[in-house]
Amino acid sequence: MSSFEIISKTRVVEEGYDTSSTATQLEAGCYHRISHISDSTKTKMIFGLFVPSTYQKTNNNPIIYWLSGLTCDDTNFAMKAGVKAFETADKHGLAIVMPDTSPRPHGDESVDVPNVDSYDFGIGAGFYVNATQEPYSANYKMYDYVTKELPTLLENDLSLGKNGLKSIMGHSMGGHGSLTIALKEGKDCWKSVSAFAPICNATDCPWGHKAFEGYLGSVEAGKSHDASVLMAALENPIYDDILIDQGTADNFLEGQLKPDAIKKASEKSGQKVTLNMRNGFDHSYYFIAKFIDDHVNFHAKYLS
Amino acid sequence: MSSFEIISKTRVVEEGYDTSSTATQLEAGCYHRISHISDSTKTKMIFGLFVPSTYQKTNNNPIIYWLSGLTCDDTNFAMKAGVKAFETADKHGLAIVMPDTSPRPHGDESVDVPNVDSYDFGIGAGFYVNATQEPYSANYKMYDYVTKELPTLLENDLSLGKNGLKSIMGHSMGGHGSLTIALKEGKDCWKSVSAFAPICNATDCPWGHKAFEGYLGSVEAGKSHDASVLMAALENPIYDDILIDQGTADNFLEGQLKPDAIKKASEKSGQKVTLNMRNGFDHSYYFIAKFIDDHVNFHAKYLS
Numbered sequence: 001m002s003s004f005e006i007i008s009k010t011r012v013v014e015e016g017y018d019t020s021s022t023a024t025q026l027e028a029g030c031y032h033r034i035s036h037i038s039d040s041t042k043t044k045m046i047f048g049l050f051v052p053s054t055y056q057k058t059n060n061n062p063i064i065y066w067l068s069g070l071t072c073d074d075t076n077f078a079m080k081a082g083v084k085a086f087e088t089a090d091k092h093g094l095a096i097v098m099p100d101t102s103p104r105p106h107g108d109e110s111v112d113v114p115n116v117d118s119y120d121f122g123i124g125a126g127f128y129v130n131a132t133q134e135p136y137s138a139n140y141k142m143y144d145y146v147t148k149e150l151p152t153l154l155e156n157d158l159s160l161g162k163n164g165l166k167s168i169m170g171h172s173m174g175g176h177g178s179l180t181i182a183l184k185e186g187k188d189c190w191k192s193v194s195a196f197a198p199i200c201n202a203t204d205c206p207w208g209h210k211a212f213e214g215y216l217g218s219v220e221a222g223k224s225h226d227a228s229v230l231m232a233a234l235e236n237p238i239y240d241d242i243l244i245d246q247g248t249a250d251n252f253l254e255g256q257l258k259p260d261a262i263k264k265a266s267e268k269s270g271q272k273v274t275l276n277m278r279n280g281f282d283h284s285y286y287f288i289a290k291f292i293d294d295h296v297n298f299h300a301k302y303l304s
Numbered sequence: 305m306s307s308f309e310i311i312s313k314t315r316v317v318e319e320g321y322d323t324s325s326t327a328t329q330l331e332a333g334c335y336h337r338i339s340h341i342s343d344s345t346k347t348k349m350i351f352g353l354f355v356p357s358t359y360q361k362t363n364n365n366p367i368i369y370w371l372s373g374l375t376c377d378d379t380n381f382a383m384k385a386g387v388k389a390f391e392t393a394d395k396h397g398l399a400i401v402m403p404d405t406s407p408r409p410h411g412d413e414s415v416d417v418p419n420v421d422s423y424d425f426g427i428g429a430g431f432y433v434n435a436t437q438e439p440y441s442a443n444y445k446m447y448d449y450v451t452k453e454l455p456t457l458l459e460n461d462l463s464l465g466k467n468g469l470k471s472i473m474g475h476s477m478g479g480h481g482s483l484t485i486a487l488k489e490g491k492d493c494w495k496s497v498s499a500f501a502p503i504c505n506a507t508d509c510p511w512g513h514k515a516f517e518g519y520l521g522s523v524e525a526g527k528s529h530d531a532s533v534l535m536a537a538l539e540n541p542i543y544d545d546i547l548i549d550q551g552t553a554d555n556f557l558e559g560q561l562k563p564d565a566i567k568k569a570s571e572k573s574g575q576k577v578t579l580n581m582r583n584g585f586d587h588s589y590y591f592i593a594k595f596i597d598d599h600v601n602f603h604a605k606y607l608s
Contacts, residue, residue: 010586010588010590011551011553011584011585011586011591012590012592013484029584031590077385079382079384079589080384080387081387082590082592083384083385083388083590083594084387084388087594153353247315249315254461280315280333281315282314282315284314285383286314286316286335286386286387287315289316289387290316290387290391
């Protein structure tokens with residue numbers, strides 16, 4: 001069994017309250033923050049975890065992975081969109097896990113996590129890749145963390161998402177993460193995938209350039225982590241449908257996100273994408289919260 | 305017309321999008337942050353304001369006041385419970401205003417707002433009273449701000465809540481605020497009142513003692529701002545019902561909040577109170593978000 005610690009537990013749905021549980025166990029119907037020492041990042045990592053009122057450790061419980069965007073940690077989604085997401089997930093008996101976006105020292109000055117003074121690189125901006133470049137390669141292994149280490153912990157220790165009973169979604173950099181991870185790993189690993197305002201073509205925007213040059217050494221090396229490149233190269237469609245919501249008043253729409261690229265890739269490969277352009281919505285969590293129910297319901301279709 | 309500035313505007317509901325509006329006007333279906341110079345506090349004050357998709361400046365629009373608790377500013381409710389509250393309010397055509405909890409310098413070093421290094425007194429902790437004691441009496445006039453200055457601005461400049469078409473609710477210190485303000489001012493001013501985990505008997509708990517001694521000079525002087533004292537003294541019930549939700553796992557339940565006191569006051573005066581004890585919920589915004597729809601629906605009955 002992995003070693004982890006539940007650092008907080010907050011009741012968020014009413015049903016299924018089990019007074020026999022203790023602080024060392026997951027509690028059905030609660031949102032938890034959980035810390036553990038990560039082999040991937042060589043740091044303490046904290047993730048958020050909602051388990052529904054039907055959660056039982058003796059079953060295999062389906063789960064959705066939420067990947068957050070630049071500057072976020074494990075708490076933003078839970079605080080700003082969580083209550084809607086959790087209620088809807090609860091109706092379907094789904095858990096939601098919310099990993100951090102990068103390694104970070106968590107206030108421990110003895111932990112050296114390489115960083116730069118930037119909102120779009122380093123801490124809070126791991127980009128869901130395994131860095132190959134010094135000094136980042138020691139800790140910035142967020143691809144392994146999200147696709148291997150975290151699933152292993154959740155499956156083996158908490159009976160969440162075994163046998164590929166898991167889906168993935170995210171926002172902005174996290175939308176890039178969800179699309180690229182699902183397209184690379186396929187349906188055996190991720191039953192379904194969706195995104196809010198994803199970075200669709202990371203090798204063709206400033207955020208992606210900076211991340212790929214810094215973590216991987218070149219933009220070219222980022223092609224294997226570019227959602228539109230991956231989708232365009234599919235020989236056969238993987239998913240029945242991929243759900244994407246995008247606000248029309250999003251400041252990053254033209255310069256960074258480029259949904260047109262994923263539309264073109266969809267046409268080229270035949271991989272269906274439902275791209276909803278939402279009139280007047282911006283890049284904020286209000287946009288996510290408004291449409292999060294649609295995404296949870298979408299994944300529930302594939303996880304039930 | 306008062307002078308104020310809309311400092312941000314974020315779309316939160318889908319319907320009613322009016323592309324003709326500009327940043328200097330309220331936009332239907334949006335959450336705004338608005339700043340103005342307050343006569344009450346002699347400082348810049350910022351409040352949050354959601355206006356529904358049916359908002360028209362030529363009508364009189366009903367509004368709910370949300371009063372936040374200790375440590376909060378104008379943003380906490382909007383970020384953490386707003387999306388549910390705003391969607392439900394939108395269904396009823398209701399606006400929601402979210403004032404700050406105290407004066408504050410807003411980063412301007414030339415503004416001298418007296419403060420102490422404390423989470424439960426001074427900035428973030430105005431307690432919804434008019435301070436009479438130096439040095440707080442110059443700025444800490446939150447009772448006047450919430451009951452006079454803000455309603456005047458909203459009614460006269462934005463057609464929100466005219467003719468008493470307004471209700472009030474809040475959390476913790478803000479629940480104390482909503483109950484005391486409604487009980488003091490009555491139904492001509494506030495059509496209905498509700499609270500989450502309110503400080504029910506502020507003259508009989510440490511938070512109230514500290515606030516009343518500091519702002520008003522004595523606990524005795526706080527009796528006119530104590531919900532249970534005010535309710536017990538009613539000659540006749542004011543409201544059909546007062547809605548209160550309280551979590552059973554709230555760390556402040558016994559030491560600070562004391563819902564038993566308001567129950568006793570209700571029995572004494574005949575003022576009906578519906579007090580829902582919610583199993584396992586704590587003092588957090590998850591608790592608020594879980595039950596906020598019930599409160600908005602409750603106020604809608606009286607504002608329609």
